[in-house]
Amino acid sequence: MxxxxxxxxxxxxxxxxxxxxxxxxxxxxxNPLGIPNKLKATIISNIEALKNYPDPDYKDLVTAIAKYNNIDEDFVIPGNGATEIIFKIVEAIKPKKSLLLAPTFLEYERALKNVQSDVIYYLLNESNGFNIDKNDLLEKLEDDIDLVVLCNPNNPTGQIIEKDTLVEILIECKNKGISLMIDEAFIEFVDKEEEHSLIRCLADFDNLFIIRALTKFFAIPGLRIGYGLLSNKNIKKRIINKKEPWTINGFAAICGDVLFEDYxxxxxxxxxxxxxxxxxxxxxxxxxxxxxxxxxxxxxxxxxxxxxxxxxxxxxxxxxxxxxxxxxxxxxxxxxxxxxxxxxxxxxxxxxxxxxxxxx
Amino acid sequence: MxxxxxxxxxxxxxxxxxxxxxxxxxxxxxNPLGIPNKLKATIISNIEALKNYPDPDYKDLVTAIAKYNNIDEDFVIPGNGATEIIFKIVEAIKPKKSLLLAPTFLEYERALKNVQSDVIYYLLNESNGFNIDKNDLLEKLEDDIDLVVLCNPNNPTGQIIEKDTLVEILIECKNKGISLMIDEAFIEFVDKEEEHSLIRCLADFDNLFIIRALTKFFAIPGLRIGYGLLSNKNIKKRIINKKEPWTINGFAAICGDVLFEDYxxxxxxxxxxxxxxxxxxxxxxxxxxxxxxxxxxxxxxxxxxxxxxxxxxxxxxxxxxxxxxxxxxxxxxxxxxxxxxxxxxxxxxxxxxxxxxxxx
Missing domain, CATH: 3.90.1150.10 (Aspartate Aminotransferase, domain 1)
Structure with missing residues (x-):
């Protein structure tokens, strides 16, 4: 790598x-609480699942993700960790010019470079605690930008963007024909996550692409499971047309309910x-x-x-x-x-x- | 899908x-013999492996693959099943025009369409038992072809190409600047596989790309593990530069030895x-x-x-x-x-x- x-x-x-x-x-x-015991038990009692190809549509996993997030199943694309989804969404959008936070998680830029996107940075300032300045960011949203990538809370800085601000950015993006990909891989660790996630905006904004992971919160980076949420049918179709089959392993395919219902x-x-x-x-x-x-x-x-x-x-x-x-x-x-x-x-x-x- | x-x-x-x-x-x-018992035991006793990110370089797995095949570790790229490798090799070669057997495994064409390759077919004849006709195939190898994909034994026909024939094709491809990708996902089922595999040609042919899978022989389609073999350093570099990290899960990452040494x-x-x-x-x-x-x-x-x-x-x-x-x-x-x-x-x-x- x-x-x-x-x-x-x-x-x-x-x-x-x-x-x-x-x-x-x-x-x-x-998460230092470790792998949920119910997951371990599920894997051990379903070890024979490995002898079958996973369901290529991962229906059970999609249903579990939709239920957990209380959204339409059609909005869900399950992936081999969040990274597969990041790469596939970027490939499908194929932005000519993209705006990234700096600093932020490194794989966005790698995914963007793969499709030869120009990358410009919104520089986060130490003096401002590495928080974004809303007006300043809104000014940066020029018409020729195709994709803005945010990470909320941002990795590695740990700073969170308020929902009002996010919604304003989302609307401005929509007005200017800009896609907004927001990585919420760490959102479940945030107090009152529902006050920060953009998940409820999905139905109304087809320019919104949310990345989620099970990796961190459920302490299973080795299992490789994440998902994307989107209401944009064209982009979804493009991703599915290009996606390799069976990227998610058989254990990950059956563990949705077990994890999401481990209240x-x-x-x-x-x-x-x-x-x-x-x-x-x-x-x-x-x-x-x-x-x-x-x-x-x-x-x-x-x-x-x-x-x-x-x-x-x-x-x-x-x-x-x-x-x-x-x-x-x-x-x-x-x-x-x-x-x-x-x-x-x-x-x-x-x-x-x-x-x-x-x-x- | x-x-x-x-x-x-x-x-x-x-x-x-x-x-x-x-x-x-x-x-x-x-394989109806089912998941090897040693693998099941390894997974159960290493269930905590899921709480760590897999080694992004998958060094243990690479070493096990190289040892099993008696080749240089540098020739190995491990993958999330053979399909990830098929897609990544095709992406790296980016052929403008490709020659496929017809019929053959369907994902080659999907991978080729992803990079907008023109696809021409070498039609296998029922009258010839769906075997290739060497001279006929050699004639089809025109200079403007960038990639030839073979599957040996071919899926779904089960027919095998003799090694002498393969080597002649490989040399002709090399002379004409054509890459040859050969899928040996089923080669371990063939009697005297060493008489059919092109693996010993790797060191001498940088236009040769071999696909292997553990899926079928070890009865683990749910584990998602395969690999590519190549001596072409440029293509390997391109694949690694573009590859998503951690596409192979933590169990697959540690099971190489266990499977390959289950004599x-x-x-x-x-x-x-x-x-x-x-x-x-x-x-x-x-x-x-x-x-x-x-x-x-x-x-x-x-x-x-x-x-x-x-x-x-x-x-x-x-x-x-x-x-x-x-x-x-x-x-x-x-x-x-x-x-x-x-x-x-x-x-x-x-x-x-x-x-x-x-x-x-």
Missing amino acids: TIKHGGNIYEVAKKYGISEGEIIDFSANI EYIKKSKEFFRVERENMYSELKKLRGLKVFKPHANYIFFKVLEENIDLKDRLICRKILIRKCDNYVNLSNSFYRVAIKDKESNAELIKAIREVLYED | TIKHGGNIYEVAKKYGISEGEIIDFSANI EYIKKSKEFFRVERENMYSELKKLRGLKVFKPHANYIFFKVLEENIDLKDRLICRKILIRKCDNYVNLSNSFYRVAIKDKESNAELIKAIREVLYED
Whole structure:
């Protein structure tokens, strides 16, 4: 792969000669409550499912996604993780010119480069806490832009865009014939997610394309399951015409209900993050050498003020892996992203950062 | 999905009001020995693997594939089933004009249409047992062709191309600047596969692209795992640059060794097909109403001579599903493909066909 993401503990383990199991991985934003037990039980009792081709239309999965989101089944395209959907929507829209946040998740730009799209950036400012400035962004929406990509909450900054703002952007896009792809892969971690998701706008806006993932919230990056939501029938048809068959494996195909109806897991996770996000944020804020940006999802973005400290290198010797954000557009090598993990690991991370900053 | 393949028992079950479990599915060519027990045990004991992102470079899987095939690791690209690799190789080559067998597996043409390739057909003749005529094919290799796609053994006809012939085609392609993609998804079912595979030509021919699957031989269509083999560094680079990350799930990522080193399963499977293929072939040949083509893989292709019989419809009432081949180019609706399943099921199929042909 050409792009470095978080979560590649394999490479790190090899590079530093540490076994993977010893590393506490804060570089991937995965729910520390772990794989839901009901999913594990489902996989084990359905292991024979592997001997059949999955349903090429993934009807059960589509039904489960539609029910969970309370939307029309026709709006759903299930995918091999969110990334397949990102690539396929971009391929179907084939934008000549696209507007991206900077910094933001790296695969949007890769998908856009695949279709030779020109990419312009809306630069997020540190001074504004990496939040967008609505009027400023609206001014950037020129007629020759074909696609705007937003990520809400944004990865890696953790900042959220208010719904009123989003709706204004969506309307302006619609008026100017611009498609809006919004990645809500982390929306389920946000308090009152329904107040932030654009999902209820789908029926009225055929220029809206929403990306969702099960990866992070249900702690299953290895299962590869995500989905796209759209009401635009032409684009959907184009995606289906071009899509490879059976990109979703047989376990992922049958696990929709099991995950979406695991209300206990969902409730427990939301409650955990509501509390632990505040805890960890306030603990990190206490560290004088850091500038911490208010988190809204399951990860925290911060800057190390002392320029000579490579926090990633310093922590890896303590067998802690964090995400250094130096390969994002518009970020210097002083920025880092850490996942919110279990309380014990989080305390260990904070202790280790404190030691690096104050005691080394 | 826009193309009908075998193996879609979901749709059939729904259409005919039969539960999926009741149908004996001869439409998907899956090894009846079933999922290897060692794989099941590996998945169950590694269920926690799902909570990590797979290694984006899939190094363990690549190593296992290279070892199994006794080739350079650099030649290997692992994929989400063979289909991902077919699509990605075609995308990277971007042929303007391509030559396909007719009939052959349907996804090649879909992948080619995705890149707007002109497609011309080498029509296989019933009178020649759907075998290629070497000289005739060599004549068709005009300079303006960019890509030739072969499938060996061919799906759905089950016919095999001799290695001498293949090498002659490969050399002629090389001389004329034509890429040759050859799908060996069923090669492991062939007696003396090493006498038919082009794998040993890889190092010397950078115009050769081999497709392999684990799906059929290891009975795991639901796991989604296949691979491409190539020595062409430019094409490989192009594929890797364009490839979505993590298309292979976490279980598939760790199962290479387990499957490739399950020598008992491999031996037992090869022995089973060597014997049962001959049995079933000779039983089918006894049925006067059929013209049966000599099988070389794990499926048998035949024609129903009486034009008014729709054998698929007649068998589905007996809860047997076979592959009607009427959506292949160059095949009428009298052609069918059946998988070689366990002895008992095969006997049931033959009994049912006999009843339909003679007693109805």
